[in-house]
Amino acid sequence: MGKTVVLVEDEPNIIEAISFILSRDGWGVHTHSNGDTALAALESKAPDLIVLDVMLPGRSGFDILRDIRSHATLGTTPVMMLTARGQTKDRERAMELGASRFMTKPFSNADVLAAVRELAGP
């Protein structure tokens, strides 16, 4: 497989949970707790999928998404947005900015896994 997912999330327990779920399914998971370090890492190597939290310290998930979509090599990488705020206008904004999927926390592990498989391809 060797497919990689980059997870940008600031809650340690949620990082732990998602990492566990994806690793067990065979995905390579790289985690970042804020957007700036994540972007620097993403520029060196594009993953197969980016999982991006909205409420990040410093620059928000939306800002990161905009940078990703305007980036030369990352433009086509699928991005799955996660949010705990659960408002429809956040979903609309995410889709407008070019998110591939929008999921609300809390989620079922199976749904996350299914979405990652679908977005990052077989």
Next chain:
Amino acid sequence: MSTSVNILALVCAGYAALLFLVAFMAERAAKRGQGRWLQSPVVYTLSLSIYCTAWTFYGAVGFAARSGLEYLTIYIGPTLVMIGWWWVLRKLVRVGRAQRITSIADLISNRFGKSNTLAVMITLMAVAGTTPYIALQLQSVTLSFSAFAAAGPEQARPPLGNSEATAFWVATGLALFTVLFGTRNLDVNERHHGVVMAIALEAVVKLVALLAVGVFVVWGLGGGAAKVIAQIEASEIATWEIAPSRWVALTALSAAAFLTLPRMFQVLVVENDDERHLRFAAWAFPSYLLLISLFIVPIAVVGRSILPESTNPDLYVLSIPLTSGATGLAVMSFLGGFSSATSMVIVAAIALSTMVSNHIVMPIWLRLMGGGALMSGDLRNVVLLSRRFSIIGVVFLGYVYYRISGGGAALAAIGLVSFAGVAQFLPALLGGLFWRGATRNGAISGLLVGFVIWLWTMFLPSFGPDAALSASVLSRGPWGIGALRPEALFGFEGLDPLVHAVFWSLSLNTLAFIVASLVSFPAPLERLQGAQIVDVFRHSTRGQRWRGGMAQSEDLLLMAQRIIGATQAQGLFRSVARAQGLEGYLPEPTPEFLNQLERELSGSVGAATAHAMVGQIVGGAAVSVDDLIAVADEAAQIMEYSSQLEAKSEELTRTARQLREANEKLTELSHQKDAFLSQISHELRTPMTSIRAFSEILRDGEELSRAEQGKYSSIINSESVRLTRLLDDLLDLSVLENGQVSMNIEEAPLVDVLDRAISAVGLAGKLAIVRRREREHILLRTDTDRLSQVFINLIANAQKYCEAPAPTLKIIARAKEGRLNIDFVDNGRGISRDDQRVIFEKFSRLGDDRESGAGLGLAICREVMERLGGTISYLPGQGGTAFRVSLPLSGIS
């Protein structure tokens, strides 16, 4: 009655019919707007000849026969006025036009603040002064009838009753004619074109008649000019001494009367169509006077020589042709005298009736009717009716005077009484025209003084001894007071009675006028009117007539467009023009059209303003004070209305601002609520995410190691605790914010409360706490659990967020200025200035430190301290993060 008298009556009737016809034609022409010739200076000059009444026609010869050349003074006075005082006349005419003056009473009362008292006084005085004059005309007509009767075949002098009947019928006929032509309609400007035309015709008739008699006397009887002149030289007329005082007095009197006689004022000012006519009349009228007086002396001299002593010299003009058998000439002469009498009575009656009606009858009627009369709109008929009755009354008064005085006095004497009476108006008139300091009180005083003296020294004695005044009063004074003798006031004896009366009445009148004016102050309206009238040439333009033609219509259209808009104005003008049978936009400015226009405009700018604006363009009339006041009223109303509107719009602006502010507040609250819900959602969902994820892992995870199971279970546990604490905080905050919390007040030393808080936080980490316990033995009387909650939050925050290598928290308690301050200062980075402003808000977690906590701690602290009557604040500039908890010492024992 004799045949000749019957013929004469027929001639009179025919002549009257001719006058009717002329007046009627002139009226009709004026109405159709065709009568430009009606407004020629010739007609104006001829109309002035009503100065020459029957007194002039018959009386002048009598005057000359009795007093020599003195009769000339009666012509010199007006001549001097026309030539030397044209500037006074010009001013009179201009003021008359500018102020729409209807009579001399109207002018003087207008000048002195529209005083109706003054108007009533002048009206009464004018009636009193004119009545003898009307009687004089009746007398002269009656005399002329009797002269014919005496010369008739029956040789029988008509009995007295007969002459009285003649006077009555003449008076009735004159009243009828005047009513018919003087009050046919109401003209705003009080002009009577028909009457003016008729009297112009009469002016020609009397001049031609007198000249014809003169020519007949000189060349028919006297044997040529040279012979007659020789005869005059030989007669006593040439040798009569001239009394300078009488000459001066008579000249002054006739000059004054020329200006102040109500009928002269009527033709001179009211009926004047164009101020430029004065220039023509200035030489033409004196010429007329010269012609009419040319043959007076020859007729008097020849009459004295050929007629018996018993013949009344006042009737020489008639008697000479009659006795010479020149009946045709006699009839012509009779008509001349008739003309003189009738024209005077007609114009005097019109002038007086205007005054009586405007200043006495109408004010009384309006007062009786109350305010409703002005609304009913039927005033026109009332005014006409009151005019008609006034005319009949004035003529009838003359008749009564004639009956009472018995027709005894000489014509000239009666005329002079009248002259002196109306001359009393002169000081008020001239003073009003030229002296701004003249006041109403001055005018009233002068008139009263002058009039009383005139009554006493002239009018009452004129009836003869023992008629109005007893002979003893005349000779010894009333109650024997010699100083008050009517013909020797203040003991001045030996003066001619006429000179005496004129001197005292006019000089005391003038004196009273000046003195009273100087000591009294004019009312505002008087001041305004004074300025308007004295400076009339500055305030008005030369009077123009209504028939101004297209140029005026164009001006009117321009003005109307500005006021009611182009479309409406052009529509109105075009429809009126079409109704007049004209092409295009510009109708003739007829009075009807102007009234209609005024009405249209008044809808937009108010009636007074509309009237003033139309008047400015068309009437040539300056805006009167009434107009100005009415305009000011309207302006005041508009201003009040607009200030009300302004206030309303301010109110609206204020309300709108309040609404906007309320809306902004609501929007802000709504945003805050959204943000709060979004925050709550996030704070609740985040721990639940971990709990759900790990509980699913545990549920599905057979492959999990024991260590993993333990780790994930404890994560679920700690996240559950976090969730519970969050819910506790939220509930706590909600209770605090709603003020529903109950305080549990108890006493405890500060040191104990701090100890409890520190142990509750559980200093497992490396945070060092620095205290000075000996200063903390302060007994508090407060809710110590809540205060301890605040301390716990502050200590826990320091423990969580102080990132110094050796984190230290100093707790310093200090009582100062009635308050207890407890400062919590750590040695970390502190909080940035921007963040300091938001740290006490809900969910205001700072920085990227991801320690647990929903950001409600400081918000709760703030609420708690507020409930305890204290404060919590951030202390800037302490090196690290520093909070001060402050409590009032009143709550501390």
